Amino acid sequence: MERRKFIKGSAIIGATVAIPELLKAASGLFDAAGARKVYRILNTDKTMVGTLPVLRAFAGDHNDYVSPYVFFDEFGPVKVNPNDTPLRVDAHPHAGVIPITYFLEGSGHHRDSLNYDFQITKGDFMMFNSGRGAIHMEETGQQLYKNGGIYHGFQIWLNAPAKFKFTDPTANVFHSDKMADIKEKEYKAKIILGQMFDAKSKIETMFPVFYFHINMNAGCKLSIPVDETHNAFIYVIKGNLETEGKVQAKANQVILFERGKNLVNIFSSEGTELLLLGGRPHNEPVFAYGPFVMNSEEEIRKCYDDYRKGKMGNPALVNGK
Secondary structure, X not given: OOOOOOEEOOOOOOOOEEOOEEOOOOOOOOOOOOEOOEEEEEEOEEEEEOOEEEEXXXXXXXXXXXXOEEEEEEEEEEEEOOOOOOOEEEEEEEEOXXXXXXXXXXXXXXXXXXXXXXXXXXXXXXXXXXXXXXXXXXXXXXXXXXXXXXXXXXXXXXXXXXXXOOOOOEEEEEOHHHOEEEEOOOXXXXXXXXXXXXXXXXXXXXXOEEEEEEEEOOOEEEEEEOOOOOEEEEEEEEOOEEEXXXXXXXXXXXXXXXXXXXXXXXXXXXXXXXXEEEEOOOOOXXXXXXOEEEOOHHHHHHHHHHHXXXXXXXXXXXXXX
16 A cells, blocks of 8 residues: 655654543543553544545554554445445555454455455454565455445554564465454453453464454443553544543544553443554664565665565556456
8 A cells, every 4th residue: 555655763753643631530540550641642644545535543653652563544434335346455565564454344355466365354354464575455345346335444554573574475364263252241352463351362473462352331441451561552443432530532543552551441431442452562663665664774675676576476467457
């Protein structure tokens, strides 16, 4: 996908920052000793990727608070009628990153230069480890094209650490049987990556990372353990969310947390759907240009040279032409 220009280091670049709302003392949470502090709340920006409307939460910035993640898009929700022209992002390369795609509704189609051709449906999770370089295309899936419906989900990039940036590329789709579920009276959670309480995903990763999809009922309080050295952030999908007993975030906002504490405390007054993500930060230089994320400008230039020489594959073949 077409992305932003050079991003160096972990500086905060061009962020859209929301002003936190201070809540009354009757709020559902108190400031617990082990709870993480909110660093900042971010707004999302509307943009287009191919023919697909997206909300972009961050793209290469805030690495001190979101690493090992490096890029975050919510696509849709978009209503698709039967036999509509597919929403599509034509063949494009990646290297040094792991684009991960999760569908809330609808279905998607992925085809790549590794000869994988996947139909991805609601609840599925895809990992495209681009390694030293590969090409893929993305569009609405066959099921959605035939029957119509809503196209809605997330594409988020994990930044591969330096030692894995030039490995062989791979792609996999994981179904719900590889994920863990928590179903309680007050909330339910899908553990896509990592472990939440005693529930652990079966999907293996190259480095410590977590990705939780949580639905909280009205009045629900959660205190979620996280490694105090790891990053953690929240994306609010629907509803409002309180944390620290004084900060409220709305739908389509991101809560960035400081490290150093081992609990993420959250409260939903009216019901909230959210993603909680994070992991061990890489603490490495970040150089990004377009679809490539590397550790130096020289590595970026090598990626473009490899792409031009056809080492990542043939875009026309990936497009099906």
